[in-house]
Structure formats: structure tokens, C-alpha cells
Amino acid sequence: MTRPVRIIVATGLEAIDSQAIYHALAERLGPDDPDTICLVSPRDPYVCVGYHQAVERELDVEAAAARGLPITRRMVGGGAVYLDAGQLFVQWIMHPDHVPLSLEARYAAYIAPLVTTLRAFGIDARHRPVNDIHVADRKIGGTGAARIAGAEVLVGSFIRTIDTDALAAVLRVDSVKLRDKLAATMRTYVTSMERELGSAPSEDAIVERYLPILAEALGRPLELGTLSEDERRHVAAVRERLVDPAWVNDGGGRRVLGVHIREGADVLVGRTKAPSGLVRILLVVAEGHVIDATVEGDFTVWPMEAPREIADALIGQPADPAALARVAEEAGDRTLDDAPGLAGVHLREAVEDAFSLETHQS
Incomplete structure (x- = not known):
């Protein structure tokens, strides 16, 4: 029954x-x-x-x-x-x-x-x-x-x-x-x-x-x-x-920026609109490398901690736009097991947007 x-x-x-x-x-x-x-x-x-x-x-x-x-x-x-x-x-x-x-x-x-x-x-x-x-x-x-x-x-x-x-x-x-x-x-x-x-x-x-x-x-x-x-x-x-x-x-599934934004550090913000919602990436860049990062937005993904893992993959990488975009895409494809409307390509687009707009603050 x-x-x-x-x-x-x-x-x-x-x-x-x-x-x-x-x-x-x-x-x-x-x-x-x-x-x-x-x-x-x-x-x-x-x-x-x-x-x-x-x-x-x-x-x-x-x-x-x-x-x-x-x-x-x-x-x-x-x-x-x-x-x-x-x-x-x-x-x-x-x-x-x-x-x-x-x-x-x-x-x-x-x-x-x-x-x-x-x-x-x-x-x-x-x-x-x-x-x-x-x-x-x-x-x-x-x-x-x-x-x-x-x-x-x-x-x-x-x-x-x-x-x-x-x-x-x-x-x-x-x-x-x-x-x-x-x-x-x-x-x-x-x-x-x-x-x-x-x-x-x-x-x-x-x-x-x-x-x-x-x-x-x-x-x-x-x-x-x-x-x-x-x-x-x-x-x-x-x-x-x-x-x-x-x-x-x-709280939540994103990585909270934890570094002090020191002299000479830039915060770059990139956005893209995926079918599942807004994707925003923040990159803290100093001395040519990403020293902190977060991935956030109004999407739904599984596993729920995937955005944090993607951010972790970006930290320590050289701040080369093309190379970092590839890292973001590969991390997304690797970690997003079940995320309808969100894929690695959208992470790449957000990184590219961060560098093209150069929306940053010292």
C-alpha cells in the first residue's frame, strides 16, 4: 500500500x-x-x-x-x-x-x-x-x-x-x-x-x-x-x-571574500545572464594573481557547494583573462553535476566580463 x-x-x-x-x-x-x-x-x-x-x-x-x-x-x-x-x-x-x-x-x-x-x-x-x-x-x-x-x-x-x-x-x-x-x-x-x-x-x-x-x-x-x-x-x-x-x-553556498583589500589590490566584478539566472564573479587581484574570489547569483545548482569550489579553483591563478576564463569554464564543467541552465561557459563569460569592464576598486 x-x-x-x-x-x-x-x-x-x-x-x-x-x-x-x-x-x-x-x-x-x-x-x-x-x-x-x-x-x-x-x-x-x-x-x-x-x-x-x-x-x-x-x-x-x-x-x-x-x-x-x-x-x-x-x-x-x-x-x-x-x-x-x-x-x-x-x-x-x-x-x-x-x-x-x-x-x-x-x-x-x-x-x-x-x-x-x-x-x-x-x-x-x-x-x-x-x-x-x-x-x-x-x-x-x-x-x-x-x-x-x-x-x-x-x-x-x-x-x-x-x-x-x-x-x-x-x-x-x-x-x-x-x-x-x-x-x-x-x-x-x-x-x-x-x-x-x-x-x-x-x-x-x-x-x-x-x-x-x-x-x-x-x-x-x-x-x-x-x-x-x-x-x-x-x-x-x-x-x-x-x-x-x-x-x-x-552563510550560503558561495565563498565569502576573506582577504583584506590591501593597497594595490583590485576587485574585478563580472556578470553574465545564464538561462538559470544571474551569475556574478568577484576577483581580488594583486601582483598579477587572483588572491581571493567568489561566485554568486540567483541560480540553483547541485551540488549546492559548487560555487565555492569554482571560486577555490580561481584563487592562486595568474590574472591572465583568457587563461582564467578557461580555468573558470573547466571548473564549472567539472563541479556542476546537475545545474539546468548553468554551465561552465557561463562562468567563462563572467570572468571575461570582469576583465573587459574592469569594474574594480582599489
């Missing part, structure tokens, strides 16, 4: 608990524990950066503080997001042998019931590979994946309403003019169920539509459940970790 998937419905959670719950369940998943899918929403808004991002280069921290928004970092890739009660998060915490082997196939399995549910509401949604959901040329959902402890995790949301102005206000941009342009662009190219339907369906209505579609997609029975006391305690412990400044500022 197929074991049921446990369903946890918990709306109006304390802000960070809406992230802590799936991290905690993933960390505690044992061989006899059920697969669990959480449908949760936060009571209050907050900002969350991806596993491979640097807070100081993605967010206007002062603007977030002025709005009273806590900042956290998740153990899932992707970009910085503003999250609030207008979104119903869908979080899968699964045993590895209960989801497809490849990351791309996992995304497809996760996204299919989301798309079907949106269509059931009359929204002409479609899966846009690698891991987005679109209505025509407007994005109505992004998803992420990670391996946390022994669990495969997939996350995304039903965007009931969206505050694009709040998101634009907390992202780091170079000027007020660019911030206004960013907000206008988001209003054009990001949408919500409210915008598509004229009004936002309730969380209960979405859950009611989604669950039978989910059961059919999985081919497994669902069983409503609750967190055990042990799980609740672990959620509380994870909550504290997710807001610890050391984790928020210096």
Missing part, C-alpha cells in the same frame, strides 16, 4: 517560521517519516535572499530596516524576494527516491500541479523552463530546489497578490530613477492571481483546488496532518538560525 503524503496547512505564521518549517522538516526527515507538503503563509512581510547571494549586493538593507522588514537567507537558490501574506507557499519535503532523479525533471513534477491549479481558476498559466510559471509574457511564479540533509526540497508559491513597489524598494539599485524604472518593469512583467482574475482567491479556495490535483499528479493519497511537538521545537530552533547575522550575511 502506498504511504500517504502528509499535508500541513498553516497560514498566518510568524514571518520567519514560514521558511523555518520546511528547513526543519527536511533536517528531521528520517527513513520512517512521511513525505510532507506544506501550504503556509506568513502573517507579516519579510525579505529572503537565495542560498548563493550576497545580502550587501542584492538588498538595500537600510530600506528594509526602515520598513521594519526582517531579512533571512534560505537554503534554496534563486533570487532575493519580498514575501508577505499575499503569497501561499507550497513546500515539498520528500525522500530522494520519491522524486525524479534530475533537477530539471523535479521542477517539472513540482510545477505541473501548480499550473493545473492556476488553470482551474481560469488563468492561462504555463511552465517556462527551467523553473518559472508564466501567463503570456508575465511571470506568476518562480520555484526553487535544494537538498537539505537527507531530503529533497522544492518550494514555490501561489501569488495571490503582489506588492511590486515594496520589492523594488528593498532591492539594491544605483539611483532613485533606476528604482522607479525597476518598479515599473515589475508591474509590467510580474503578475498575480488578483491581477489575472480581478480579485484574489482565498487561501482556502486555493488549497481546495490544489489538493485533489496534487493527489492525481503524485498518484498517491494525501493525509492532513500536524507538526509533532518535536518538529515544533525544531522549527523554533531553525528560526533562530535563519535570522542569525552570521548566517544571513556570510
Whole structure:
């Protein structure tokens, strides 16, 4: 007999608990524990950066503080997001042998019931590979994946309403003019169920539509459940970790620059847009060699520590643009086992960009 998937419905959670719950369940998943899918929403808004991002280069921290928004970092890739009660998060915490082997196939399995549910509401949604959901040329959902402890995790949301102005206000941009342009662009190219339907369906209505579609997609029975006391305690412990400044500022899968930027050292920044997202490489160069490096961005990769290994491969190399670009490409091809939309060629492009733009500071 197929074991049921446990369903946890918990709306109006304390802000960070809406992230802590799936991290905690993933960390505690044992061989006899059920697969669990959480449908949760936060009571209050907050900002969350991806596993491979640097807070100081993605967010206007002062603007977030002025709005009273806590900042956290998740153990899932992707970009910085503003999250609030207008979104119903869908979080899968699964045993590895209960989801497809490849990351791309996992995304497809996760996204299919989301798309079907949106269509059931009359929204002409479609899966846009690698891991987005679109209505025509407007994005109505992004998803992420990670391996946390022994669990495969997939996350995304039903965007009931969206505050694009709040998101634009907390992202780091170079000027007020660019911030206004960013907000206008988001209003054009990001949408919500409210915008598509004229009004936002309730969380209960979405859950009611989604669950039978989910059961059919999985081919497994669902069983409503609750967190055990042990799980609740672990959620509380994870909550504290997710807001610890050391984790928020210096955690994640990237290598944190650790050298003192001394006299005569240059910091070169290169960027490229891969199908999976932005790739940014920072190179600290002194006396003709790379003395420190980091690889970051809003991508999703497996293994999750691959960006750190790529950065390590660059350190100590001569600061020759062509040779360093080859090292980056080879390191990427060697370490990126499962990274749909990201390959060694994109690392090479980012290194080439760093030298061509010469975006550096002494």
C-alpha cells in the first residue's frame, strides 16, 4: 500500500517560521517519516535572499530596516524576494527516491500541479523552463530546489497578490530613477492571481483546488496532518538560525571574500545572464594573481557547494583573462553535476566580463 503524503496547512505564521518549517522538516526527515507538503503563509512581510547571494549586493538593507522588514537567507537558490501574506507557499519535503532523479525533471513534477491549479481558476498559466510559471509574457511564479540533509526540497508559491513597489524598494539599485524604472518593469512583467482574475482567491479556495490535483499528479493519497511537538521545537530552533547575522550575511553556498583589500589590490566584478539566472564573479587581484574570489547569483545548482569550489579553483591563478576564463569554464564543467541552465561557459563569460569592464576598486 502506498504511504500517504502528509499535508500541513498553516497560514498566518510568524514571518520567519514560514521558511523555518520546511528547513526543519527536511533536517528531521528520517527513513520512517512521511513525505510532507506544506501550504503556509506568513502573517507579516519579510525579505529572503537565495542560498548563493550576497545580502550587501542584492538588498538595500537600510530600506528594509526602515520598513521594519526582517531579512533571512534560505537554503534554496534563486533570487532575493519580498514575501508577505499575499503569497501561499507550497513546500515539498520528500525522500530522494520519491522524486525524479534530475533537477530539471523535479521542477517539472513540482510545477505541473501548480499550473493545473492556476488553470482551474481560469488563468492561462504555463511552465517556462527551467523553473518559472508564466501567463503570456508575465511571470506568476518562480520555484526553487535544494537538498537539505537527507531530503529533497522544492518550494514555490501561489501569488495571490503582489506588492511590486515594496520589492523594488528593498532591492539594491544605483539611483532613485533606476528604482522607479525597476518598479515599473515589475508591474509590467510580474503578475498575480488578483491581477489575472480581478480579485484574489482565498487561501482556502486555493488549497481546495490544489489538493485533489496534487493527489492525481503524485498518484498517491494525501493525509492532513500536524507538526509533532518535536518538529515544533525544531522549527523554533531553525528560526533562530535563519535570522542569525552570521548566517544571513556570510552563510550560503558561495565563498565569502576573506582577504583584506590591501593597497594595490583590485576587485574585478563580472556578470553574465545564464538561462538559470544571474551569475556574478568577484576577483581580488594583486601582483598579477587572483588572491581571493567568489561566485554568486540567483541560480540553483547541485551540488549546492559548487560555487565555492569554482571560486577555490580561481584563487592562486595568474590574472591572465583568457587563461582564467578557461580555468573558470573547466571548473564549472567539472563541479556542476546537475545545474539546468548553468554551465561552465557561463562562468567563462563572467570572468571575461570582469576583465573587459574592469569594474574594480582599489
